[in-house]
Amino acid sequence: MNDERDGLQTAIGKLHSHLAQPADECELCHRPGGEILWEDGLCRIVAVADPDYPGFCRVILGRHVREMTDLADAEQVALMRVVLAVEAALRRLYRPDKINLASFGNAVPHVHWHVIPRWRDDRHFPQPVWGTPQRTASAPHAAVPLRELAGELRRRLGPGTAGG
């Protein structure tokens, strides 16, 4: 019974996701959410313009889906592959002390991942960037041109369908 109910629930969630139209009020359905560095049929990678966090990127699912587990298994794997390609690209180009990954969507329930290079002397370290600031501003770190980051992403993920 549990299995049946669970399977049905999953199937309904996936059907709903596949049928999902852009949500009227969802900003990620109607705006890119940053400068697009790479995109394909599943998702886009955008640069977040935050002076405290150079290299801060978001990986935003193309369609309006609430949770990772509303995606098909293969899509979950494909999306995480993109998220971790961003992590790898940022580690290589920005040499941060740590990478932070997060998917919340409390205010905007449309799957999107934050990929954030962190430094020990950045504004919030060791807190998450959503926590209490620890200093007034981040110490300056590598200013990598976004075209270089876009090139690194293409190198790791293939050409994609636009951006860069």
Next chain:
Amino acid sequence: MNDERDGLQTAIGKLHSHLAQPADECELCHRPGGEILWEDGLCRIVAVADPDYPGFCRVILGRHVREMTDLADAEQVALMRVVLAVEAALRRLYRPDKINLASFGNAVPHVHWHVIPRWRDDRHFPQPVWGTPQRTASAPHAAVPLRELAGELRRRLGPGTAGG
């Protein structure tokens, strides 16, 4: 040249990870970090005892590795499969309004994922749980016995090697 250097860097990172001994100062190398609900050779799932966030779990890598991209590709996929099994189990048992996923490791640079059921009337919503509290306490929600959560995890992931 870039490919070679990058490949070498990746190989060194992976070799380092595979050779990694428990870090003397790493609390996740020396303590479970919560009540163990499930574990296998790769990772463990622990319950975080936070009265504001029933169902809050962490998925903690067994060995001391700094970043997701220090793992082999197959391990990345296997670990995310566990993280998303926790998400699915929590959605089913706790029926939260949203799931939050995060991997930071700024203070404890040993790969671990936070999997947090969120409700619109919880202590921090719509902020992340690391942000500014929005109310003095979370409204009460489903109190699911941990043995039931452990059973649900075994159902999704198989028996594992201990816990539950």
